[in-house]
Amino acid sequence: MIVAPGAEPVAARGLVKGFGALRVLAGVDLDVPRGSCVAIVGPNGAGKTTLLRILAGISRPAAGSVRLFGHECSRNGTPAPIRARVGLVAHEPLVYRDLPVRANLEVFASLYPGSEGAATRAGRALERFGLEQVAERPARALSRGFLQRLALARATLHEPELLLLDEPLTGLDASARERTLDELVAHRARAAQILVSHDAADIAALATSVHGFRRGRLARLSDRPVAESDARRLMRDLGAIS
Amino acid sequence: MWVILRKDLAIERRTGEILSSLLLLALLMVLVFAFTLEPERLRDPGLLAGLLWATLLFSSTLAFGRSVVLEREAGAWTALAMAPIDRGAVFLGKVAANLVLLLGAAILVLPVMAVLLGTRALVPSALLGLSLVLGTTGMAAAGTLGAALASRTRAREVLLPIVTFPLLAPLLIAVVRTTAGGLVGTPLVALRPWLVLLGSFDLVFLVVGWLTFDHVLED
Incomplete structure (x- = not known):
């Protein structure tokens, strides 16, 4: 296995995935450089969790390519040395x-x-x-x-050098939330993160850029960190919150 | 593989769920046989062997189903699929844990069965031991794979026996013969073709499970 040194943690192109007749991802492109936390927002069922599962190597896309740390992972699955560099916080605790x-x-x-x-x-x-x-x-x-x-x-x-976070702060009390935010911000400095959240405060605290799902594709909504009120407005525009 | 085996046995030590339900169902089945079959016929070691494996077959379905449920329950299987280990080793670890429980149940159930059913002779022999080991290994391999495949569907409880019982038919035919031989002290060499069939069955399902578990763990 050849892994380019310093290769981008995530470079996904044209990802397509459906469940039966329902097409969830319709050509998703995403790049996640080191030291960044890319927030992904969108309404329920938009494909956020499906995208995380593909990047985590537990689901394969119907079309498109995923390169993790420079290694093509969509065709033959994610090899063990690459899996060792990825972490996932999902809806379920996975324990x-x-x-x-x-x-x-x-x-x-x-x-x-x-x-x-x-x-x-x-x-x-x-x-x-x-x-x-x-x-x-x-x-x-x-x-x-x-x-x-x-x-x-x-x-x-x-x-992990790539941390996939699906609503990571759900259910935490104020002090645990602060402590976890500190941990995640420190982690971000030496790795890459993808954050899926419906909470504007989480996005404001962690994200360095924001992407949103529109009709199965990802659109870049902000290139820089956003304030809580801006995160709320972006999510409202997408129908992710009311 | 050893991490998975140790983990499964640690969970079983804490909960006792699989072994207790396996033994309880096996005991109930033995009682049903004892009350419903003619006492004269129950003295036949061939029948005892058949009843033993029928009992293990039905009660093992519970064990296989439960061993997969504990992986799926809080999504732990997703974390295993993401770990940088050979996914085939996860299968082998699960098989090994199910084998320990199933073999333990077989060793406990057999003498109870012999006493309750009034079987004349129960001679511990190398053939009997080998039959139990080969039979439970094949059952654990095919059952673990079947349970993992069935767990991806909504009708998993119904699908598990539908998938595994036909697959296990050759194993059952062979193991009932070797166990019956083992119970009456038949020399091992006399049943060699059946033992070879059992060994081949085990090998095929261990290899197939090891090779395909990569896909079983993915969506």
């Missing part, structure tokens, strides 16, 4: 509900290469997202907020 928080993180840490052991990396993730107090509690017994923190800890414990 085992019957395992305790610490055990969950250790399982996922042990699936990723690293110079430190799985227990060390899991311990650091617990600390980073304030999960120490619930470390031995099964994920099934966690509140919505703690479950979201666990999802964030799992997605970031291998220090």
Whole structure:
């Protein structure tokens, strides 16, 4: 596998994806450079989550190409070394509900290469997202907020260079939200992020540019960070919020 | 593979869901057989072997279904699909975990069955052990693959037996013969063709599952 050094984390061209007769993506182009957080907005069903799943390598497009870190991933799937550089926070927490928080993180840490052991990396993730107090509690017994923190800890414990975030701050209380925002902003400086959100405050706090879905295609709405009121206006124009 | 096996067994140790439901259903089936079949016929080791594998077949469906549900429940399977590991190893890990549970159930159910059904002879032999290992391995491989495929559909509970039972027909024919032979102390070499069939079945399903699981894990 040849990976160009310094290649852009995401370069997608002409992505098409449908479910039966419904065409969700109708030629999506997207570039995400390092050090950026691209916000993607649009109404429900516009194709935001479908796009994230394609970029995460768990769904393949019907047409078009995805290059992750310079490697073509749409035809033969995303190879393991590229998967190691990607993280995903999805609607679901993507954890085992019957395992305790610490055990969950250790399982996922042990699936990723690293110079430190799985227990060390899991311990650091617990600390980073304030999960120490619930470390031995099964994920099934966690509140919505703690479950979201666990999802964030799992997605970031291998220090991904591309982080895909689908409503990452849902259910967090004010202090956890602040702490998580600090973590994500620090992460953005050394990686790339794609943020899907309906929350104007999240977009204002994290995004360095904003794209919106229109009839299955992505349109660039802003090249720079936006204020909360502008993010709200952009989403209202797309019908993403009322 | 070992991470997946350890993880599945850790979950089972905490919940006990799969083994307990597997044993409970198996016990209920044995009781039904004991009450409904003629006592004279139940003394036939061939019939005991058939009943044992029928019991394991039906109760294993619960185990396979549950082992996939715990992956799908909170989307953990998506996280596994994204991890930089051979996706075929995920399949082998799941098979290994199901094998441990199924083999454990078989070892516990067989003597209970022999006692309740009043079977005359139960001779532990190499052939019996080999039959149990090869039979449960094939069942775990085909069942895990079938459960994973069925879990992508809405009618997964109905689809799982429809997909796996016909696939398992050759395995069942072979393993009932070798188990019956094992119960009465038939020499291993006398049933060699059936053992080769069992081994081949296991190998085919392990390889097919390992090669195709990449696509099973994707949308």
